[in-house]
Amino acid sequence: MLNDSSPAVHSPHTYWVALAGRCETLGPARDRVRSVLAGVVPCVDDAVLVVSELVGNAVRHTTAGPDCLTIEIDGDQVIVAVHDPEPDDGRVHLSETAADPLAESGRGLWLVQTLARRWYVETTAVGKAVVAVLPRGETAVSRAAGS
DSSP states (O other): OOOOOSBOTTOTTEEEEEOTTOSOOHHHHHHHHHHHHTTTOTTHHHHHHHHHHHHHHHHHHSSSOOOEEEEEEETTEEEEEEEESSOOOSOOSOOGGGGOTTOSSOOHHHHHHHHSSEEEEEEETTEEEEEEEEETTOOHHHHHHTO
């Protein structure tokens, strides 16, 4: 059972999920995003996909893996952030291999960029957070369709 039901101190609409020390981080992260956002915002599937990519990147590209996820509902946006204890050394960036249709990886942050209003890396006191800001009121499909 996750001990993640307590919102962070700074906002009644921020939820924290502990991921450090877990053998499996992706499932609990996805489940928590679904449970927090279901019935509250239409962008649940977009947020789940974005979190999957960010957690997966932290698992693959850091030594320690992700240590926590935050989900914040703030006005017209949903902000998700995956934190890991390694410093921002400039390696979190869009891959050039995404343009190669035969590439087996390298598309994750391109998906994040497509689904989110914006994404960025934020230095924290004990590492970094990769943050994605999604529009609360619509999904990527509805934006693409112009609805």
